[in-house]
Amino acid sequence: MNGALAEIRRFADALANGVIALDAAGRVVLWNHWLVNVTGIRPEAAFGQPLAGLFPEVAGSRLIEAVNFAIERQMPSLLSPALHGTLLALYRNDPDRRQGTRMRHMIHVVPLVSLSGAACMLQITDMTATITREQRLRTQAEELRLSNLELAQSQQRLASVLSAAPFAILIVGCTGRIELCNASAELALGYTADELCGQSVDCLVPHGRRAAHALHLAHYLQAPEARSMGGGRRISALRKDGSEFIAEIGLTPMLVEGEQKILVTVVDITERARNADELERYRYGLEQMVDERTLEAEEARRIAEQASEAKSRLLANVSHELKTPLHAVVSFAHLGEERCQGETAIPPRIAQYFSRISESAARLEELIHSLLDLSALDAGAAIFVRADTALTPLLASVLAGLGEEAGRKQLAFDTSAFPADIHAYCDAERIGEAMRRILENALQFSPPGACITISGQYLAAGKEIEIAIADEGVGIPEAELESVFEAFVQSSRTRTSAGGKGLGLAICRHIVDSHGGRIQAASRDGGGTEIRFTLPLSAASTPAG
C-alpha cells in the first residue's frame, strides 16, 4: 500500500460521510470508518472486494452502471434516494444490520484520475437529517403560502369593499394621520392615495376650523364612539384645489392591533343641502302665499258678511217700517168695509174699493212677512226646532190650508205616491212652510183643472227621503233651474203673467239647507215643474219596503 493512499484513508476516516474508493477493476481500495459504523464491515474485510460482493443487492443495478461509467468514461453520477429508496444496506447505529430501518442516503460517484491506483470514489451521504429538515421547511413553506394567501385574500376583500364604496373612506390614526383611503376618497377630495396617506387630516379641514378640529379630535379620542361629525351642524371639507364642499362625515372608532383608529366616511352632500335649501325656500314662499290668500279671503268674507248683514238689517228695518203704516191701512180698510155693510146709502162701488184695498194690503203683508222671514234666515237668526216629525199629517194640514184656493182653481192634489207613516228629523213648522210655499207656487202657476202630484221616495242611502212636488204649469227654462232659488228671482215665464214675489223658493232653499238637505228644480217632460227636496229621515222611520 502506498503512502499517499494511507494518508487519504486517515483523512477519510475523519469524515462524517461514507467514502469508498475503487480501483480500475472495481475493487475496494478505501473503506472509511463511517462505513464500518453503518455496515459492520471492517476495512480489512472490504479491501479487494467488488461492491456487489459486499452488497449483493446492488448487483446489476444503476449504481454498478454508474461506477463503470466513472471508471471507464470519467463521468460522474449522482444517485438520489428519491429514485432508488435505499441503495446500500446501511443501518444507522446498527452495524449488525439486524433491525431498524435502512438509512436513506445519496451516493455521488466521482471518477478519480491517477490517484494511487484508485479510479473511482463513492461518497455516501446520510440523507435522514436533510429529509427531515426539508420536510419541515416544506411544511413551513406551505403554511406560509397558505397564510399569505389568506392575508392576500382578506386584503383583496377589504380593498374591494373599500374601493367599491360609493363614498370616501379614510382610516385615520390616533395622531390624526391618514393611513388609508379608497378610490372614492381620491375622487371626492382631489388627492391621489399616495398624497393623502401620511398626511394629517387637517389638510381636509377648512383653514378657519383647524384649531377647533384639533380640539375635537383630541376630545373624540378620549371617548371614541360611532357618530357623525359636527353634532348636526353643517360642516365643510376642503379639497386639494382649495374648494370646499358640504360634507356629511361619519366617524367609527376601530381597534387595529391594539391601536385606536378612526374610520371616517365622507359624503359630499352639497347637492342634497342645496335641494334642502331650495325646498325650504319653496315651503316658506308657499306659506307666505297661503297667509296672504287667507288674509284676502278673510277680508272678502268679512266684507261680504258686512254687506249681507247690512242687507238683512235693511230688509228687517224696511219691513218693519212698512208694517206699521200697513197695519193702519188694513185696519181702516176693515173699518170701511164694516161700515159699508148693510149701508144702502153708500154705493156698492165704495165697498168694492175697500175690499180691493184690503186684498192688496193682505198681499203686501204677506210680502213683508216673507221678506222678514228671509232676512231672519239670511242673518241666521231663525231658530229651528228639530224633532221627529210625521210628514204625512204635516202634508195633510198644509193641503187642508190650501184646499179653498185649489177648489177655486179646480185643481187636484195627488198624494198617492207619498209613503204613509214617514218620519223626518226636522222643524215641523218650517218644513210645513216650505211645502206650503212650493205648493202655493204650483197652485199659482197651474192652469185650471190640473193635478199637482206630491210624492216621496227613499233615497238609496236609506237615510233620506226625497219629496217631489210636480205641477202641470208653464215650467222653468233649463237655464233658470238654479237661479229660481235666489231671492227676488222669478222664472222669466212667470214674471209677467202670473205675478209673484220671487221669495218663496229662496226661503225654501234656506229651510232645506238648514236641515242638511238639498232642493232642486226640474222641468217635467210634457210641461210643468217639479221641485224636489230631501230631508234626513228620523231614526225611528224605517223605509217601508
Add this chain to the structure above:
Amino acid sequence: MRQLSEVQLSELQQDALAEIFNIGVGRAGSSLSLVVGSQIELTAPAISLCPLDRIQENLHGLEFRQFSMVSQKFTGDFDSQAILIFPETNALEIVRLMAGAVELSVEELSELEQEAMCEVGNIILNACMSAVADLLEIAFSGTLPVHRFGDTCNTFLEALGEESGDSMVLFLQVEMRISQHRIQGHIVFLLSVTSLAALLQCLDAYLVKSGLQ
C-alpha cells in the same frame, strides 16, 4: 470569429449529430429504465443551432414559464455546458412517474425532487456526452450535476456564470415516454465559439473516417 455566430450546420452534420445524440438518449433511456424498473423510452427528434441570445426566444416560443433544469459542465477535447430543461410541471411529473416503482410516498418524493431531477439529468446528460465521446473517439470529464429552478432569463444567466460572450447553443428537443405519458423537454449544449469549432472539426473527422464525407 464573429461570423461564427452565423454558423449553420450542414445537412450532413445535422444528421450526424442527431444520430449521435439519439444513441446517447437511447442509452439514457435504458439507464433510466434500470433505475425505475420499467420501460422508459427517450428520443431526440430535432436538433438546431442558434446563438445564445436567441435561445430565450426559442424557449419562450414554447410558452414555458417556470423551468426545472439540471446542468453539468464537461471538459475535454472541447468544453461544453450541458443543460437539461423541463417545464417545472413536467419535471415533477417525471419524478412522480419514475418513483412509482420505488417504495416512497409522494410527499417524500417531492422532498427529494431536486436530487431526483439531478439524477435524471445526470443520466441523460452523461449518456449524451459519452455517446459523443465514444463515436467521435474523444474524452470528457464532467462535474456533478446542479439543479436549478427559475424562468429562462434568470436561469440561463446564472447557469452561464462568468461565461458569456459569443456562445452558441446546440438545441436538442427530447421526448420522454414513461408508461402512457409523453413528456417533452430540451437539452441545450452551451458551446463557446472555439468549442463549437472543435466539435465540428471532430464531427467532420468522424464523417471522413466513416467514409461519409
